[in-house]
Amino acid sequence: MSELLIRNACVIDPINGIDGETMDIAIRDGRIVEDVNDSTAEVVDAGGALTLPGGIDSHTHICGTKVNFGRYMSPEDMRAGRTPRMGRMHATSGYSVPTTYGTSYRYSAMGYTTLLEGAMAPLEARHTHEEFLYTPLQDTLANTLFDGNWAVMEAVRDGDTKRVAAIIGWTLSAVKGFAVKLTNPGGTEAWGWGKNVSCIRDPVPYFEVTPAEMIQTIVRANELLHLPHSVHLHCNNLGTPGNYSCTIGSLGLIPDLNDRRQTLYATHVQFHAYGGSGWDDFCSRSEPIARFVNMRPQIVIDMGQVMFGKTTTMTADGPMEFNLYRLHHNKWSNHDVELETASGIIPVLYRRKNLVNSVMWAIGLELALLTENPWQCLLTTDNPNGAPFVRYPEIIGLLMSKRYRDAEFATVHPETGHRVPLPAIEREMDWHEIAVMTRSGQAKALGVLEIGKGHLGVGAEADVAIYPIRIDEVDPSVEYQKVVDAFRCTDYTIKRGRIVSRRGECLVDGNNTTVWVRPKISDSYDMVRDEEFVRKFDRYYTVRMSNYPVQEEYLRRNLWRRNLCIETEAEL
Amino acid sequence: MRVTLTVRPREKPFLPIEAETIVPRNFLDGTDTTVWRGNRELPLDAVFSVSVEGNAETAAEVEVVMRGDTALIKRVGEYMDAGRIVVEGDIGMHCGNFMSGGTIEIGGNADGWLGREMRGGSIICRGDAADYCASGYRGDKKGMTGGVVEVFGSVGDFAAEHLAGGTVIVHGSAGDMAGAEMHGGTLIIYGDCTRPCANMTGGTAFVHGTAYDMLPTFRRVGTIRREGRTFIQFTGDIANRGKGNLFVGDCRYMD
Numbered sequence A: 001m002s003e004l005l006i007r008n009a010c011v012i013d014p015i016n017g018i019d020g021e022t023m024d025i026a027i028r029d030g031r032i033v034e035d036v037n038d039s040t041a042e043v044v045d046a047g048g049a050l051t052l053p054g055g056i057d058s059h060t061h062i063c064g065t066k067v068n069f070g071r072y073m074s075p076e077d078m079r080a081g082r083t084p085r086m087g088r089m090h091a092t093s094g095y096s097v098p099t100t101y102g103t104s105y106r107y108s109a110m111g112y113t114t115l116l117e118g119a120m121a122p123l124e125a126r127h128t129h130e131e132f133l134y135t136p137l138q139d140t141l142a143n144t145l146f147d148g149n150w151a152v153m154e155a156v157r158d159g160d161t162k163r164v165a166a167i168i169g170w171t172l173s174a175v176k177g178f179a180v181k182l183t184n185p186g187g188t189e190a191w192g193w194g195k196n197v198s199c200i201r202d203p204v205p206y207f208e209v210t211p212a213e214m215i216q217t218i219v220r221a222n223e224l225l226h227l228p229h230s231v232h233l234h235c236n237n238l239g240t241p242g243n244y245s246c247t248i249g250s251l252g253l254i255p256d257l258n259d260r261r262q263t264l265y266a267t268h269v270q271f272h273a274y275g276g277s278g279w280d281d282f283c284s285r286s287e288p289i290a291r292f293v294n295m296r297p298q299i300v301i302d303m304g305q306v307m308f309g310k311t312t313t314m315t316a317d318g319p320m321e322f323n324l325y326r327l328h329h330n331k332w333s334n335h336d337v338e339l340e341t342a343s344g345i346i347p348v349l350y351r352r353k354n355l356v357n358s359v360m361w362a363i364g365l366e367l368a369l370l371t372e373n374p375w376q377c378l379l380t381t382d383n384p385n386g387a388p389f390v391r392y393p394e395i396i397g398l399l400m401s402k403r404y405r406d407a408e409f410a411t412v413h414p415e416t417g418h419r420v421p422l423p424a425i426e427r428e429m430d431w432h433e434i435a436v437m438t439r440s441g442q443a444k445a446l447g448v449l450e451i452g453k454g455h456l457g458v459g460a461e462a463d464v465a466i467y468p469i470r471i472d473e474v475d476p477s478v479e480y481q482k483v484v485d486a487f488r489c490t491d492y493t494i495k496r497g498r499i500v501s502r503r504g505e506c507l508v509d510g511n512n513t514t515v516w517v518r519p520k521i522s523d524s525y526d527m528v529r530d531e532e533f534v535r536k537f538d539r540y541y542t543v544r545m546s547n548y549p550v551q552e553e554y555l556r557r558n559l560w561r562r563n564l565c566i567e568t569e570a571e572l
Numbered sequence B: 001m002r003v004t005l006t007v008r009p010r011e012k013p014f015l016p017i018e019a020e021t022i023v024p025r026n027f028l029d030g031t032d033t034t035v036w037r038g039n040r041e042l043p044l045d046a047v048f049s050v051s052v053e054g055n056a057e058t059a060a061e062v063e064v065v066m067r068g069d070t071a072l073i074k075r076v077g078e079y080m081d082a083g084r085i086v087v088e089g090d091i092g093m094h095c096g097n098f099m100s101g102g103t104i105e106i107g108g109n110a111d112g113w114l115g116r117e118m119r120g121g122s123i124i125c126r127g128d129a130a131d132y133c134a135s136g137y138r139g140d141k142k143g144m145t146g147g148v149v150e151v152f153g154s155v156g157d158f159a160a161e162h163l164a165g166g167t168v169i170v171h172g173s174a175g176d177m178a179g180a181e182m183h184g185g186t187l188i189i190y191g192d193c194t195r196p197c198a199n200m201t202g203g204t205a206f207v208h209g210t211a212y213d214m215l216p217t218f219r220r221v222g223t224i225r226r227e228g229r230t231f232i233q234f235t236g237d238i239a240n241r242g243k244g245n246l247f248v249g250d251c252r253y254m255d
């Protein structure tokens, strides 16, 4: 039995309605409990510092084949973030695509304890899980890509929602995925033919289904499976002027089907909120999108904030990355994942002096500030696409301080003011809203409150972040630099009851958990027994169906490492 | 001030030594510094016998002389900004990385990456230099930006890759892909080379001898006379909308 007592913590725990109360937190064997034995428990004195549940990133690219491709096509990025071996910490390298240890240590220093990999191709799932093993200080979950899945598209074409659900259910269990991700639905398959889909009404070559039909059917299938998370959508037509109407069209397809959480999670909406008919009249359309989201509780979005500087873009959206390559003429990589999806990677530099980049920077902030309910717009950069995650503290500062935004705005391209509403937005977010946007909102949106994530109530996993700042002494609107500094590095990051990081130094080897789902499906919908599915699988895939599933051994490097399977009762 | 470093006989002479501390400025505060062999940090005088004559106020007045088997001493002169380093024999990889001023003189041969990403100053190598002489580094788009590298022997492949400024002079021949990705500066090769200046976007290169396997993506402009010789002038690499100038004494295309 191990006990830990955090004294004098100034707690913000939105799920449990605690907003800046100074209290003690008792922890036993990795869970939060009513009390512990004060005389024997290890004691941490928070000294009135801001204490939050461990941070959760609900959309980040940290592990898997495309991340690794980003690493080896950018050796210059490896030079950018090198740290030597120190104590328990391995040597790390990389800035926008660090090594797995680099990712884990830097997130841990910022108080993050749970990460969702934004896009895992089922066929390449092993690679993602292997890298999860070496991301030791955070629990990990994987969005699983279904945007160009042949079997799913055929079932969508046949209007068979239950079959779609059955295929998704089998695949998620097989590859140990957590949620359904659609990246440019249909577009990644069209890319195999050298094409793309321009929006939700364009048919996918050969399959003759539209992205709209795919989104609508898969959203219903997701609910039939009773998955913890909703469908996670990267809309069609990313990054093109005027794409906001496509985004609104996509969001408009979504009924309200779930009373515990949203029905659709739309990711990195900044990249999907563009107005204009070309780059010359490119402008922000954050307002209509935020207004649309404000009226629909069934939608949650994340920012996909862009920050100025160097980074690497990586997504399953192959055709979009090829278009970026044609813009930048820099190095570039594109992949097709057979029968499933695609991917593309290029390095980018977002510049203040560039009008388009300046407008992009403004849009992310506008989405967060114009979405009234912070539970509906979560803080991300689509790491590393908009910026590496180490920039999150600056984004928190910008959201909390109009003065900081104005100071930054003065340094961007002078034309930006005519293209974006940002300078007119007065809102300054408070500590509570920031807590929602960086952990509690994520826990609710991902459906992991039930397994004890994102809050500090009795029974919750003891993931805690203590930041070196006193909220009663700092005015974030004026002293924004103090806010940025505090969120850069915790005093303590506690993961399942153990202090894993102290003032940026990681103290333990870590033992994370991979969380995945297994919907319980009746035999009549078991894809392994489905003749047509098995026949086509063996005919078209280059792997045998029996070799396709990721064995549980992949999720466990040693005995003390957990893997947590959430079983759901599917209506099949 | 003159600091003479004579390599002591080593038990395992094939293990390289990382010696980025051997820079004239560092010796203004004495010779109490360290070098690395693998994961082992060693005092300077464990690897060299050190002798110092005279004294100096500024780095420019410091001369470092290296003697003995220096062929596997790496990163000598990294970030050097002033003064002088004289290597009597061969020198290991990465000599003069990021150097911005002063002079390095090498009596023998230099291993790979001589003067990589150099910003200023000068390097003279009396023997041959291996691959990636005066080049950029893996993945980066900008290589050497200033200064002079002069090699009296021949150089290996990828000499002056990503050259962005400064001058690289090779008195012998260059290997494959000299001046690849060049976008500024001047490259002069007195001997022959193969496939020069692939993907070049700017800068000027002269090949006094023959350019073998000449790339077909350079457009022939005409001929000029320079230093009493006739050169064929090309512009390119048009595969990359490049506007570089390439002058060759003679060229052969691939069959």
Ligand SMILES: [Zn+2]
Pocket (backbone or CB within 6 Å): A059, A060, A061, A118, A119, A267, A268, A315, A382, A385
């Ligand atoms: Zn993403």
